[in-house]
Amino acid sequence: MNARVALQLSGIERHYGEGDTFLPILKGADLTLRSGETVALVAPSGTGKSTLLHIAGLLEHPDEGEVLVNGTSCNGLSDDRRTAIRRNEIGFVYQFHHLLPEFSALENIMMPQLIAGLPKAEAAERASALLDYMRIGHRGSHRPTELSGGEQQRVAIARAVANAPLILLADEPTGNLDPETAGYVFEALEALARQSGLAALIATHNHELASLMDRRVTIEDGKVVELK
Numbered sequence: 265m266n267a268r269v270a271l272q273l274s275g276i277e278r279h280y281g282e283g284d285t286f287l288p289i290l291k292g293a294d295l296t297l298r299s300g301e302t303v304a305l306v307a308p309s310g311t312g313k314s315t316l317l318h319i320a321g322l323l324e325h326p327d328e329g330e331v332l333v334n335g336t337s338c339n340g341l342s343d344d345r346r347t348a349i350r351r352n353e354i355g356f357v358y359q360f361h362h363l364l365p366e367f368s369a370l371e372n373i374m375m376p377q378l379i380a381g382l383p384k385a386e387a388a389e390r391a392s393a394l395l396d397y398m399r400i401g402h403r404g405s406h407r408p409t410e411l412s413g414g415e416q417q418r419v420a421i422a423r424a425v426a427n428a429p430l431i432l433l434a435d436e437p438t439g440n441l442d443p444e445t446a447g448y449v450f451e452a453l454e455a456l457a458r459q460s461g462l463a464a465l466i467a468t469h470n471h472e473l474a475s476l477m478d479r480r481v482t483i484e485d486g487k488v489v490e491l492k
């Protein structure tokens with residue numbers, strides 16, 4: 265595949281604790297993610313999936329190694345610059361949706377666009393199109409508590425891609441959903457990646473859903489290893 269490299273992690277090292285509690289988690293992890301590809305990160309609990317996603321998403325610094333987003337090395341950038349790259353290039357989806365409860369589904373999806381300076385009408389139009397794409401166009405005026413778990417998660421995905429990021433990072437996005445809805449959410453992520461050239465890295469414990477992605481990787485002894 266010759267698509268451009270959206271995210272490159274090289275030689276990532278990360279530990280927690282010191283002295284007696286020293287716990288090395290990532291020990292030279294490498295990963296390349298290209299535009300339009302979906303990669304499942306399937307690894308046992310505690311091996312460092314969330315740690316890797318946080319480092320990839322510029323939420324944490326590695327002890328060693330380099331993170332390149334769209335060719336830009338993020339090592340040594342100011343916090344402001346890292347925040348700007350995160351806002352413009354990276355979307356996040358978590359196991360629990362983290363939607364703002366006092367706003368409607370539509371408003372939740374508009375929010376990142378308004379923060380990015382888009383006019384209200386344009387943000388509303390794009391939010392509405394994303395809701396349609398996720399097949400929940402009829403639920404736009406509802407608040408998160410009025411939506412089912414699967415609907416909430418689809419709103420969260422729509423919000424994560426509202427500013428057309430280059431990279432989508434998802435940490436157990438279907439962990440609390442029933443199998444049918446989980447399959448639906450994975451399909452939506454896949455279709456988005458294919459259509460918009462998004463590069464998606466999705467941590468999941470679900471091997472069946474992982475098999476829907478272009479590639480599967482795991483973490484073994486602190487390194488990223490390709491799964492067949």
Ligand SMILES: Nc1ncnc2c1ncn2[C@@H]1O[C@H](COP(=O)(O)OP(=O)(O)OP(=O)(O)O)[C@@H](O)[C@H]1O
Pocket residue numbers: 280281287289307308309310311312313314315316
């Ligand atoms: N802030 C922290 N301080 C100390 N240890 C931590 C910290 N964050 C994570 N850890 C430990 O690092 C290891 C990796 O954590 P991480 O959350 O990345 O794993 P994971 O693969 O995402 O696990 P799960 O599938 O259970 O979410 C775990 O053993 C965890 O207890």
